[in-house]
Amino acid sequence: MANAPKYYIVEASALPEVFLKVAEAKRLLSTGEATTVNEATRITNISRSAFYKYRDSVLPFQSMMTGRIITFQLILQDEPGVLSGILSIFADYHANLMTINSIVPTNGCAVVTISAETIGLTVQLEELLRLLRDTPYVIKAEILAG
Numbered sequence: 001m002a003n004a005p006k007y008y009i010v011e012a013s014a015l016p017e018v019f020l021k022v023a024e025a026k027r028l029l030s031t032g033e034a035t036t037v038n039e040a041t042r043i044t045n046i047s048r049s050a051f052y053k054y055r056d057s058v059l060p061f062q063s064m065m066t067g068r069i070i071t072f073q074l075i076l077q078d079e080p081g082v083l084s085g086i087l088s089i090f091a092d093y094h095a096n097l098m099t100i101n102s103i104v105p106t107n108g109c110a111v112v113t114i115s116a117e118t119i120g121l122t123v124q125l126e127e128l129l130r131l132l133r134d135t136p137y138v139i140k141a142e143i144l145a146g
Contacts, residue, residue, distance in 0.1 A: 078105035
């Protein structure tokens with residue numbers, strides 16, 4: 001029986017260059033900027049064998065999250081309207097909210113978890129996270145699971 005694959009989320013700067021080039025070649029193919037594997041590998045300056053070796057193992061984070069349910073954890077200052085503003089961000093970018101859980105604020109802060117389906121998301125997941133983090137009275141925003 002073969003071992004089940006293990007997955008890791010790794011920041012792009014820590015990856016070998018070939019993985020980044022494979023991801024770029026896949027992007028070129030998916031957007032139509034390159035019409036063949038040969039063209040995509042030529043543009044990204046990798047061999048076709050490297051592309052075929054890693055193509056099924058390299059997947060950008062956003063692609064991995066598309067159509068999935070993502071659970072966000074936020075730490076919010078206890079101020080009127082903060083949660084309403086957060087929910088508006090999800091609505092504005094078409095994230096389908098599945099659950100919202102909040103604990104009673106202590107020390108002026110509340111922990112809120114929000115699970116959202118991302119199939120209709122109109123921005124990249126990283127951009128949604130940045131918007132949440134940049135919202136006034138948000139102390140922390142991160143992805144817990146997806």
